[in-house]
Amino acid sequence: xxxxxxxxxxxxxxxxxxxxxxxxxxxxxxxxxxxxxxxxxxxxxxxxxxxxxxxxxxxxxxxxxxxxxxxxxxxxxxxxxxxxxxxxxxxxxxxxxxxxxxxxxxxxxxxxxxxxxxxxxxxxxxxxxxxxxxxxxxxxxxxxxxxxxxxxxxxxxxxxxxxxxxxxxxxxxxxxxxxxxxxxxxxxxxxxxxxxxxxxxxxxxxxxxxxxx
Numbered sequence: 723x724x725x726x727x728x729x730x731x732x733x734x735x736x737x738x739x740x741x742x743x744x745x746x747x748x749x750x751x752x753x754x755x756x757x758x759x760x761x762x763x764x765x766x767x768x769x770x771x772x773x774x775x776x777x778x779x780x781x782x783x784x785x786x787x788x789x790x791x792x793x794x795x796x797x798x799x800x801x802x803x804x805x806x807x808x809x810x811x812x813x814x815x816x817x818x819x820x821x822x823x824x825x826x827x828x829x830x831x832x833x834x835x836x837x838x839x840x841x842x843x844x845x846x847x848x849x850x851x852x853x854x855x856x857x858x859x860x861x862x863x864x865x866x867x868x869x870x871x872x873x874x875x876x877x878x879x880x881x882x883x884x885x886x887x888x889x890x891x892x893x894x895x896x897x898x899x900x901x902x903x904x905x906x907x908x909x910x911x912x913x914x915x916x917x918x919x920x921x922x923x924x925x926x927x928x929x930x931x932x933x934x935x
Contacts, residue, residue, distance in 0.1 A: 734927055741925065779815050786812040810834050871897050 740762060746752075747759035789808035814835055817827035860866035877883030878894025 730927065734925075737924060741921070782811060783815050786815070810838075871901070 743755065743758045743762050747755040786808035790812070810830075814827075814830050817824065817830045820827055854872075858865070858869045858872055860869050874890060875894045875897055877886070877890040878898075883890040883894075
């Protein structure tokens with residue numbers, strides 16, 4: 723049994739069955755394919771997602787315990803190694819098992835997790851500002867176009883833009899609805915072509931995700 727589970731034919735067969743059910747329900751229809759599609763997308767998705775959450779929680783707890791138990795010769799070294807983050811993560815994961823309505827979990831979520839998220843997002847803003855400063859430098863024609871478009875969209879959304887000139891709003895809207903939308907659709911089409919090619923490689927067993935070296 724163990725040898726069968728290690729072979730790549732079993733996951734390849736499961737992938738083939740899943741793809742055929744999805745394609746058959748979309749292109750052919752019928753009660754049989756519809757029932758199989760609902761079972762695949764509703765029941766099995768919930769089961770796999772729940773198991774993924776359990777495995778992820780166990781992995782986080784194991785990583786946090788290793789981080790806490792890591793030996794160190796000085797207190798400053800333990801602080802730099804981030805043992806306190808391991809303790810906080812471990813407490814939050816344990817609190818989840820008591821239920822989201824538990825006062826312990828609510829306290830951990832409100833006074834530890836939320837402030838941590840807000841701190842991370844606040845720090846990211848400074849990185850975004852420095853990245854925008856480096857990107858919006860008109861060193862060549864493409865950079866100049868991006869700089870002008872960025873300024874026009876910024877003035878469209880900022881209240882000061884309406885005060886300076888009312889024409890910033892229609893110009894910025896045209897950039898978002900025409901220029902940006904067309905570029906976004908091109909990226910989406912390219913992504914779908916790449917996803918289709920990846921699907922074909924997986925179906926014929928040529929993708930390394932199936933265990934090939």
